[in-house]
Amino acid sequence: MVPPSILAPVTRDPALAAAIMGGLRDVEATFAQQLRSDVPAVNELAQHVERYRGKMLRPTLLLLSGMAAVGARDGAPLKKAHRISAAVAEMIHMATLVHDDVLDEADTRRRGRTVNSLRGNETAVMLGDWLISNSFHLCSLVGDPAINVLFGETTNILCEGELLQLSRREDPTLDEKTYMEIVRRKTAALVATCCSLGARLSGAADEVQAALSLYGERTGCAFQIQDDVLDLAGEEAVVGKTLGRDLEKGKATLPVILLLRGASPWERSEVLQIIHRRDGTALLERLRRSGCLDEAKATAQSLVDAAKVALDAVPAGPARDLLRDLAEEVVRRQA
Secondary structure, eight states: OOOOOOGOOOOOHHHHHHHHHHHHHHHHHHHHHHTTSSSHHHHHHHHHHGGHHHHOHHHHHHHHHHHHHTTTTTSSOOOOOHHHHHHHHHHHHHHHHHHHHHTTTTHHHHHHHHHHHHHHHHHHHHHHHHOOOOOOOOHHHTHHHHHHHHHHHHHHHHHHHHHHHHHHHTTOOHHHHHHHHHHIIIIIIHHHHEEEEEHHHOOOOOOHHHHHHHHHHHHHHHHHHHHHHHHHHHHHHHHOOOOHHHHTTTTHHHHHHHHHHHSOOOHHHHHHHHHHOOOOHHHHHHHHHTTTTHHHHHHHHHHHHHHHHGGGOOSSSHHHHHHHHHHHHHHHHHO
């Protein structure tokens, strides 16, 4: 398996790379086995949705956190429970992607057709539900009810974040605080759970688990801000999915919130008209001219810096160093 560019730092240490890549191969095998069905139509959909796997960021963070939490230099502390939990996290994440494509009416994901564009919204919704159901069935195989509870709580938070965002569509008064709460819930919560759970399964102290959870939350928030920047200013051929959906669906993301906040009453009226017309070209020009894209990127970078500070409570070693490098890749990525 060739890791995507966001995981490039992992390859710099041969021992860690071997442990992580071996773990990810196990995660992929577990994922594929869990999604086998005796219904051919379901198998066909499962094979299609496997192409949604891209960065494998969440499973990687879970496995790497499991090593960093105890200062390991190889994969010795990683157990079967790590690998199953990493597959569960990826399955939950994939379910959210399938559902997101329905909400956003997106046609492209990972440079291929989305399930909803191929088979319709009804099939996509049911497939997302099936993925969630499978994730909790798989999670039960770990044999630790506390992990089921943790993933259940996290999934609730993800759904609450999406519902909060839906409730504020077409709302020009959305402020930065509420936006960050949406981001924390809909994206960062699962990343934080992966990091803290990796540490917990390795038997790390409570303070190390808490530090990795904080690292994951801050990194996850930065990841989503960068995603929102790319939706406005990225290249579809590079990003590999339908762009401009936030504007089209009336979602105010950080760059737009910053633009509206700093605008004069007259400028604000103009920007709101641009948004109402769904004029992505004019909006992007305003964002670039105002410096709000750079300001949003700076916010993401400050979160990455804070995430790296949280790692001070984690044992020193190459795994911790790689976590720091991965956080930086989150804001450097173009896809």
